[in-house]
Amino acid sequence: AQSVTQLDSHVSVSEGTPVLLRCNYSSSYSPSLFWYVQHPNKGLQLLLKYTSAATLVKGINGFEAEFKKSETSFHLTKPSAHMSDAAEYFCVVSDLTGGGNKLTFGTGTQLKVEL
């Protein structure tokens, strides 16, 4: 069985400061890991994904995440927050157990960016 834990339900940063959104996962097999972003009243958009290639993954809008197997973590970072980054972020794990394309979502981290 697979699971994902987002360690913070809310994160607040000042514009221009670094962003760190934490995610730990559990998976029986080599997982695929994703970060999705959801702006208010919108659908979800893919930020980045890890699928067993390079452990440091670069995504859109300056975000990146590092896959650390020993720590079972996939934290999302950005060097400098922008007001437009305010949104909800979901860490997602998927493995091929049982076939299909089943994703398991974390409960989300709400990012607030203040002036």
Next chain:
Amino acid sequence: NAGVTQTPKFQVLKTGQSMTLQCAQDMNHEYMSWYRQDPGMGLRLIHYSVGAGITDQGEVPNGYNVSRSTTEDFPLRLLSAAPSQTSVYFCASSYPPTSGRGHNEQFFGPGTRLTVL
């Protein structure tokens, strides 16, 4: 391409009514899924399909039916609506997993906000 489209955007039902949420994609994706999003719970998988004629249950399938007669369409039916089904529903589609590269990105529709009174 329109991507993934969902109708309606908003719906209010009374307890016991039935309805169908529509989902269509024009990207020729084999995989399609339905999720519900509730506050503090992330997205939970209701049903999914790996191709026309093939469907399977997800994490929270009770009270919902699906069918997949074409690659493009994947409707979700609520048989007898209950207040517990008040939620935002998202449809998603993707290509199958790629050998050696794992799962592919899922593309999400804009969602349907359902209220059951």
